[in-house]
Amino acid sequence: MITTDSRATAPAPHAWLRPTALTASLLLFGYGILRLLDGLDGYRDKSGWPWLAGHGLFLLGMVLFAVLMVELRRLLLATSPRQRVLTDVATVAGLVGAAAFGWVILGDLFPRFADAVSPPDLVLIGGPALFQLGLLTLLVRAAVVRLLPAWGPVLVLVGFVAIAVDLDLLPVGAALVFGGLLPVRRPAP
Secondary structure, eight states: OOOOOHHHHSOOTTTTHHHHHHHHHHHHHHHHHHHHHHTTTSOOOTTSHHHHHHHHHHHHHHHHHHHHHHHHHHHHHHHOGGGHHHHHHHHHHHHHHHHHHHHHHHHHHOHHHHHHSOOOHHHHHHHHHHHHHHHHHHHHHHHHTTSSOTHHHHHHHHHHHHHHHOGGGHHHHHHHHHHHHTTOOOOOO
């Protein structure tokens, strides 16, 4: 009788944490580059391929940032369950913010969607803030339990600030976010 140990073939818990974080950052970077290319002539063409492809990358990036937050929540609760309420509130805030970003991006990509369900100003203003606050809170918690160096959340914050200062700094901000997320890791077994 041959038996196999299913634990040997199953992926390690949280194996997708780092690839998800880095891919989300790279998609944000790609969006920033395409946004710059689209604006080289001084005009942003909403029907041009750089604009459309960039927004597609941005949408995929937001989906992956949402996956990252869910994974971080799982990992944080497994390694440090005492701050469950803070972790849960940060995750919900981040996911609501990511959904708000998605709503706006879908409205940009599909004008009929935007006409049918135009987001209120609260979504346009509050969504990015919730996303950033939720993600940064989870990253600070990850730094506290040594899943990320202390400078990681700081670099991500600086990246977010750069993007908020000027959207043309998106590639720089995304590179800073990438650098801040690069050392994220799973706990040692």
